[in-house]
Structures are given as structure tokens and as C-alpha cells.
Amino acid sequence: MKAIKKLAALAIMAVMAMTVSAQNAKLPENITLKSLDGKSIQSNEISNDGKPIVISFWATWCKPCNRELNAINELYAEWQEETGVKLVAVSIDDAKSSMKVKPHVDGSGWEFEVYTDENQAFKRVMNVVNIPHTFLIDGQGKIVWQHTGYIDGDEEELLAKIKELLESKN
């Protein structure tokens, strides 16, 4: 009997997943994030005047995340000029290291917007399992591409996806 109920629950989940398209999910609303000076913002306030946005989940202690953000930071001015993209880095550092986020960002010389998601509410609704996890969001707030992990050179694939998005809009 127990097994049947479990199977039923699984079946319901599977049917739900199939009946509703998961394509191009929208950015969740009303999740509170904090800016580096302690100000609260809602997730739907993340915007870039109709141009693409990259959201990257990271943490101060995550080596590949830092490699990814350093690599993007070096190219960021170029990318902005070329595509108008905006990078939003969301730190999942908890109370252990959340006070080190601003020093870490400034110390690394990063030029992009950074928010903290201390108890990982935003990470959960974005279905992030491991970090780094990077999303490409179009001008309407829809997730058009996502990628997990970072190996050297992955930023080139991201740039190609941003350009692809811009071309498909034209």
C-alpha cells in the first residue's frame, strides 16, 4: 500500500512536469535579496532595460565560481559595449562568510552588481543544485539558457549564447 502511494505521488509529479511546459521559465518574483550595503531588494527588481541579464550563483569559498567571475570581469567592459549585457552575481554565503562578501568583491576588483541570498531562498526557487550555476535571462525576464560548473573557457560559450539571444530578437 505504501509503495503504491509513493508511486502515485511520483506519477503525479511526472504528469505535472509533462503537462506544463518548463521551457523559458520566468524569473521568480518577490524573493528578498540584499545588496552589499544591507538594502533589501525583490528578485523582480533585477532588470536591464530590456537587454539580457546574466545571473551567476557563487560563494566566496567556491574556487571555480571565483575563476568564472574573474574571467568574466576581465571581459566585462568589452561584453557590455558589444551586447549591453548586465551581470548579477548572487552570493549564497551564509552567516559564516556573508560579511566577507563585500570585501571579497571589492578586493577582487569586480565591477558588476552583487547580491546576497543568505538562507538560499533564491537558490532554491532557481533550482540551483551546485555552484557555480549561471543563467541567461532575456529582456522579458525569461530564462533562456543555464549552465552549471565552470571550466576555463566556459565564458566564451556564455558570450556566444548572449549573441545568439540578441540575434534571435532582431
Add this chain to the structure above:
Amino acid sequence: MKPTRFAILLLALFMHTVAAHGQGIGGGQVTGNVQIDGQLTRPDSLIGAKDDPERWLMNARADILYTNGGFNAGLRFEAYTPPLPGFNAQYKGQGLANYFVSYANEQIEVTAGTFYEQFGSGMILRAYEDRYIGIDNALLGFNIHARPIKGVTLKGAIGKQRRYWEYGNGIVRGIDGEIDLNTAFSKLEEMPLHITMGAGFVSRYEADENIASSTQGYSLKLPLNVGAGAMRMNLAYKGWSLAGEYARKGQDPNAMNGYIYRKGEALLISGAYSQKGFSASVQAKRVDNMGFKSSRRETGEMLYINHIPAITKQHTYAFLSMYPYATQATGEMGLQGDVMYKIKKETLLGGKYGTDLHFNCSVITGLDTVALGGAGTEGYSSTFFSTGELYYGDMSLEIARKLDAKNKIACTYGYVVFNPVIEGHGGGLHHNNVIVADYSRKLGKGKSLRIEGEWMGSDSHYDSEIDDKRSGDWIMGLVEYNFGGHFFLSLSDQYCYNDGIGNYYTAAFGYTKNATRLQLSYGKQREGILCIGGVCRAVPATNGLTVSLTTSF
């Protein structure tokens, strides 16, 4: 999760109806993620890997989230058949672990079902999960967030806490308020000093029970309601920031503190200065009898209502994190400092691309206490500014430099002093010196190479009675090759060449495409401690094949 089966079915049906309808009006969407980690184990007496009769051990979970405007509903299915080595055996089983519905608009957010919550830095309440260390103390109940005016957030939470596949006896109730002065008062909007303040209160109710005081020979008169309160403030002025939180807890005799009646307190202060290319930060904390659980008899990793963060740096290199520090919620004092500096590019020391320096150091001690008695008494007294026994200390310096467009190198020196008392056994302090070299090279389209070498010299010697297999001097090498844009192959070996035991080799292969990742690895895993956010779990030695699949959609 027996009592809720009916509710789950109702919820699932409701979600499906709404989901199908949502698609009709074009508003609803389903997202989710799946993670499966399995291990085919082989016994290995040399490293102490156990013979698991099941052979195939697995942790698997799937989250499904339905969203339609402000309406959300979610389910999580988990299966531990049986759990991977190191996870508590009580996780064994499968079923729906989480289920909730929530509604949110600009002013209010209400959640019914399982939820996670944190007040301030979490010193009086933090319901969270960390799947890698097997912690999930989700609350089952109601959660409200209200934003009555801009800049003000009020939170309320009530529920019982998850304990593996059941819920704890205690009821947890909490309220919290936070005000961002610069947003709340338009006159302060342009002020360069940014001020936020907050306060919270949490109370736990647990029915009376009979707990005898072993020394006095009578039953303890237990407080049924235990309260904890905290106040916090955060100041930011240009490059400067200062944050502090102070928490107190009422009398809470419990199994962790030996049923003493001393009140608890904790203080956490951080200060930082940063500008582009330079930052310095300092953190200090003092924790005294602040372990707060929703069941007074609980001792292990579960049913924590609060979370006291460790302030030591979370090291990522294998040997620097070999002896990690775990928060001692019953009592500790700590100080941590961190400096980052970027030597400008096109200078003598900075080179063509600049050079990054990162220095950190920390020291953690116990409290200086005077014993006053056992269960049923005040327990002990302590002097606020006086430190006790050394628990942990570390310092590290990392120098990272991009050599040219293709080559990068990072070198780290670290020193760790560790007191095994915090892991519950003696043997005196361990002093370890660690050197790491980490080199990476881009090899053209979709190809790159990373080579890491580590050395650790230690004054610890292997003792068969304590059986700490981390003892001795170690050397390690790792080669990682990424190719085709999506694949990686890595080989590594950790070898103890002096005063200890062990040779741990691993080969791993992985494939990543968009948000899906598959990894296979074969080899031996050293027993050790895995820590995330100052919460640690022991990872036993294992030998065998590990398969890991994650995907998000």
C-alpha cells in the same frame, strides 16, 4: 511522514489542477531539479572502508516547483536506499520530504507546509538544509513575511522541525522585525551612512518529562517554554561597514549542556573596509551555552533551532581543510582577519595582468570557566573577556597571478593548529604546514589543463588507539583535463609518506551540458570531516565507484 499523507495527496491534486489550468491561461510554469548520488562500495581493511551488505548506496532527490504569478507550490521526493556513507542511518527510507504552498505579493508572503527561514545571522533561528552534509531542519507549519511599508520587514514562523523522516516534539514559534532606515524614511535616503536594525524572539515549547539529576537524586523542574532573543545592527558608510548581533537564551537544561540552568548568550561582530583592489575585514565572536534545539534530549546534528556560524575561513584545498573547525555552540571565542590586495597591472610586482594576494588568519579558543556543579545547577561561570583552551588557529597566504593570456598560477602557504578535543578525542595539538601550487593552462578551443600539487608536514603521528588516519606527512598530486567543451577527466593521489597510513587514488570522468552534469569516479576516499558553513559531518573511508547526476529544468 505519516500524518500528512492525506494532505500531500490533496496538495498534489490541487497543484495539478492549478498547473493544468495555469497552462490554459499561459501563466503557470513548472521547474525543478534532480540529484542522484550513488556508490558501489567495496570493503578495504587497509583504509577502514566498511563492508556494506547492500553494495549499492544512494541518496536521491527531486524538487518540483510550480509557479503562477505570486502563487507557488512545491514537492520534494527523497530516497536513501540506504544513505551514502557518512549520512545518518536514520535517513534510510524514501518518501515526500517537503511540500508547501505559498502566496506572495509586494506586501505579504504566506507559506503553509515545509519552509526554511532565518532571523538575522541565524543565532536564534535558522531553518535550512545542506544536502551535502545531511542537514535539513525545515519547519513544518506556517511562515509569514510582511512588508507593511517600504524598508520594513516583519516575519513570523511557527512549526515543528524535521528530524530525518519524522518531526521533533517541540513547537518552535518566532517573530522578527527589520528596518532599513534609509529606505523607510525618505529624508534619510540620500544619507551616505546606511543603517539597518532588527530584533527577533523565538520560543520553544516542549511537554514536561521526567529527567533525573544523577548527582542530586531528584527530578529536574524543566522549563516548558524556553525563549531566545536577539538584536542586530548593520552600518555601512562608503567603504566601511560594521555589523553586530547579540543574542540571549533563557534557562534551557538539555542533553547538550548536561542539563544545567545557566542562561545562554552569543555575540558576533564584523567590521570591514574595502575599496577597489583592496579589502580588510575582522570578525569576532563569543558563544556561551547557546546550543538551542527543539527537543531537550536531542544531541546529534538534527533539531537545531539556531545556527552559530563558524568564523574561520572555509579552506578549499584538500590539506588545508583536512582539519576543519566546527562551531562549538556550548562555548567558544574567536577572532578572524582577512586581507585581499590586488597589485596593479603593469607594475614591477604586479606584472602584465596584476597579482592577487589573499591573507587570512584566525584563532578560536574555549571559554575560561569555573565549574559550579552538574545537572540541575547553574553549571559553570565564565569571565567575558578571558579565553580558555586553544581550539583552532590558522593562517594562509595565497598569491595568484595570470602569467599570460593562457597560463595562470596560484601558490598558497598555510599553517593550521588543531586541537582534537573539538572532535571529542585527546592526543594534544596538531601543527601542520601546507604548501599548494595550482597551475592552469588554456589549450585552445574547449580544452584546458589544471595541475595541483600539495604538501603537508605535520607533527602528528599515527596512533592505532585514536585511529586518526589523517595523521602524518602527506603529499598529493592532481591533474585535470577538460576537453570538447563539456568533458573532464581527472586523476589524483594523496599519499602519506611519513608517520601515518594511507594511499588514496581517484580517477574521475565528467560530462556537463547546460544544467546537467554527470560524474563517475573510482577510487579510495580518505576518512575525514566535510564541513559547510561550520557544520561538519564525518565522512568514513570508502572504496568503489561513485556516480553522480544532477540536472535542473
